[in-house]
Amino acid sequence: MILIDALFINNGGGKVLLDYLIEEIEKKRLKVHYLLDDRIKNTIPEISICNKVSFLQGNIFKRHHFYKVHKNDFSKVLCFANLPPTIRLNTEVYTYFHQLIYINIPTEFSFLDQVKFRLKRIILKIFAKNTNFWIVQSNLTKNKFGLKFSFNENLIKVLPFYPHFSSLNVVSIKNKNSYLYVSNANPHKNHTRLINAFCVFYEKYKIGQLILTVNKYFPEVLALIDLKQKSGYPIKNIGFVNREELEKEYQKSEFLIFPSLTESFGLGLIEGIECGCKIIAADLPYTYAVCEPSVVFDPLKEESIFKAFETSLNYYTNLSTPKINNKINELINILENSQCN
Template structure:
């Protein structure tokens, strides 16, 4: 039997990938035990009627330790989807899917709180590091830096990007000079610099519109957006968007602009390209690891973002191309 341990995944891009992974495992008819975060209760309807076992628990090191202690010899293979290997060494082949770039490198402008948080997380990570046999990662760039940072055997670090396609065939009119950034708003997502640069761009050209998807919990940023809108800047925050509505948002937009200062994959970049957007991306390795962007900028420099927006008004901007492929079938075939 396979164990899929995803107790630290409950929202955002990680949840999208988890949903896709579970649905593909269900199609494979493999015998799987799903250990999931109790915060996904009511959000996994695709498991209704599944023949496989599902256990929802509160995400904590202690609860996870108790589970592994009780089930140490139960599974033939284990996939930890959420960066952290098991708390103890198991009598099974263990694979850990690593998808958090911040464990490797923090942005230059990271807050003290973020630095302290990831210092502590990194200590746990190193302590449990040897409890996995193999590491799965999303790009060759992350693989190189991961192996160097944690002195990992490159032969046991395998690149397995996977992602669900997000393509809708409905006829939607693309709005000229429209920019979208599909992301929630932790600090490294860099919304404030983007907003300021867009306002400078609009002051000069009086053209364009910026669509954001910031959730209600980021109150300080939402107040800034509200203030900008009161000054007649065309910045529209549409909040969290359900996945079945996302394709339409991309297909209405000419450009995806992606100013994040740290990413392990950048799922939104792939989704945007699949739906015909050109990408204006941060001039950072994670961007080039997943795509050939149309334009780039320094994400720590508002003037650079402004200049990229200005260049986007040209008529001869090249389209963007994805540089990764979906390897979900290869990943699932390894699990026994």
């Protein structure tokens, strides 16, 4: 039996990838035990009655107890949230690393959040010996991760995977000068600079709409959005929506704008390209690792973001192109091939 350990995944892009992974595993009818966060109990894809699911609190001590109880139960293990098992297992273990914040902690984080990630970094180093291989989404992450933690690059596999939308038939008519940013609003996601720059852009040109996906867990950003809306700026916040509604927003939007200060992948960049959006993105390595954008900007400078909005008004702005391919089948093969009968 294979263990898929995703105990610390409960929202955002990680949850999107987890749902996709579960769906693909279930299609293959593999014999699997899922270890999942109890907060997603009612929001996971359908799982076969032949497979097992354990829901626990996202707690490292409860996770450790689980491994002690089940240490001899699995033919292979995939840890899907950066952290290897807390004990050494007598089986092959893969750990999916998808959080560059462990490597470069944004200065925008509060002091408490910076301390938390430093502690998480220490914990990762302690348990690193308990995994056989690491899986990452890009060569950029592979290089940074290997250098930061002095890991053998031969033990780091680059296997990007991501779900396609149900329909990739891009609509021919998009809302002119519409700018979509699909992201939660953690500090490194850079919403404040984006919103301020868009408002300056709108004041000058009186055109455009900014569409955001900020949920209730970010009250400060929601308050800023509300303030700008009441001041007459065309900012639309759709909050957290299902994949079907999100696809519609991508299909309608002319541009996908992505000002994040750090990403291990940037799922929105790929989704935007697949839905026919031109990409306006931060002039940072993570952008070029996954796509060739249409327009870039310095994400630390509101003036640069404003100028990117200006540049987007050029009718001849180039289309964006992807640089990666979906390797979900390769990942599933890794899990499947050494499965014991």
